[in-house]
Amino acid sequence: MTPTQELSEESRVALSAYRLQRAKETLLEADTLITGGFYNAAVNRLYYACYYAVIALLIKNNITAQTHQGVRQMFSLHFIVTGKVPQHYSTFYSRLFNDRISGDYDDYVHYDAEMIHAIRPKAETFISMIEEKLIK
Numbered sequence: 001m002t003p004t005q006e007l008s009e010e011s012r013v014a015l016s017a018y019r020l021q022r023a024k025e026t027l028l029e030a031d032t033l034i035t036g037g038f039y040n041a042a043v044n045r046l047y048y049a050c051y052y053a054v055i056a057l058l059i060k061n062n063i064t065a066q067t068h069q070g071v072r073q074m075f076s077l078h079f080i081v082t083g084k085v086p087q088h089y090s091t092f093y094s095r096l097f098n099d100r101i102s103g104d105y106d107d108y109v110h111y112d113a114e115m116i117h118a119i120r121p122k123a124e125t126f127i128s129m130i131e132e133k134l135i136k
Contacts, residue, residue, distance in 0.1 A: 012059055016134060019056035023049045023127050034120065039111040040103040046116075046123045047100035050093055053130040060134055072097060079133075089129060092122055 007015065030045035051068065054075050058065060063078055065071040072094065079085040096119065102109045 007059075012062065016056045016060040019052050019059060020127075020131060020134060023052035023056065023130075026052060027124060027127060030120065030123070034113075034116055037113075039113065039116050040109065042116055043096070043099050043103045043111050043119070046119060047096045050096060050123055050126050053127045054093070057130050057133055068097065085129065085133070089126055092119075092126060096123070 026045050026049035030042045030049060033039075033042040033045060051071065054071055057079070058071065058074055061078065063074050065074045075085075075093065076090055080087055080090040099111070099119075103111060
């Protein structure tokens with residue numbers, strides 16, 4: 001992620017909007033994979049959809065992070081700990097992060113339709129919550 005301190009307010013707003021749009025597109029990518037039965041790949045795309053949304057929130061608020069772990073930490077520090085975002089969103093995002101890592105790198109991990117159909121709506125709600133925060 002580009003250090004936001006170097007960006008003008010106008011550029012941060014535009015980049016944040018772009019990242020939110022990317023989140024929504026990636027959610028649609030996940031839907032295509034779910035329809036095809038590619039559940040591990042769908043978990044990956046669901047994670048990235050949420051990740052792009054969090055990046056949008058951080059950029060809009062002039063917060064920089066360099067790694068996925070850093071993004072999670074900054075999200076927690078600036079939005080969960082402060083009470084701006086309820087704790088259950090952090091729990092969901094962390095679980096999705098761990099599921100994505102397992103699905104991408106661990107042997108014999110296979111996600112199924114039941115699991116995907118449980119987390120897909122949560123990912124959409126997560127992104128919508130962030131979109132509301134971006135509008136404020």
